[in-house]
Amino acid sequence: MHVELLGQTVELDADRVGASEPEIREQVAEYAAGERRTFDLPVELVDGFAGEVMAEMRAIPYGETRTYGDIAAALDTAPVAVGRACGANPVPLVVPCHRVVGADSLGGYSAGDGLPLKRALLDLETGEK
Template sequence: MHVELLGGTVDVDAGLIDAPDGEIREQVAAYAAGDRREFDLPVAVPDDFTGDVMAAMAPIPYGETRTYGDLATELDTAPVAVGQACGHNPVPIVVPCHRVVSAASLGGYSAAGGVELKARLLALEAR
């Protein structure tokens, strides 16, 4: 499903979320409006490296970031591998890959709108 927010489009694999599409859209809209800081959507995390990275990203609190290196240390892997897994996150926003940044920059963002959308998401959370 395509979810529009803050001038970008995020592809969310609704098949991994145990909730109706309308509920997913409502929660994302509330997040974008600044009325929601956490999602109440059960996510089926894949049983692979991307799933391991998703599990490490999920608890990053609203308004905070971690570096690819932070997660790499936690998972005993390389920052580049973490970045690649972030780019394969099937449920961005719900599992907050936008909160994972490079040590020297914002890093990348796979959603339409790219790094500019990532910057807007982080700015929303900084309010």
């Protein structure tokens, strides 16, 4: 499914979210309006390493970031592997891969128009909107 967020279209794999499309859209709209800090949607994580990375991303609090290296250290792997898993996240935003950044850059972002949307999401969460 596609959701509108900050003037961008973001694709979410609704089959991985245990909620109706209207509920997903409502929570995304509340997040974009600054009225929601966490999504209370059940998400089916992917199997294997990518699912482990998704679990780490879900644990990053609103308004905070972690580096690819931080997550790699927690999972005893390489930052590049974490980056690949982040890029394959089937439910960006709901599982906040935008909160994962490089040690000295934003890194990448596969949703919407990429890095401009990632920057906008981080700014929204830190109040720099």
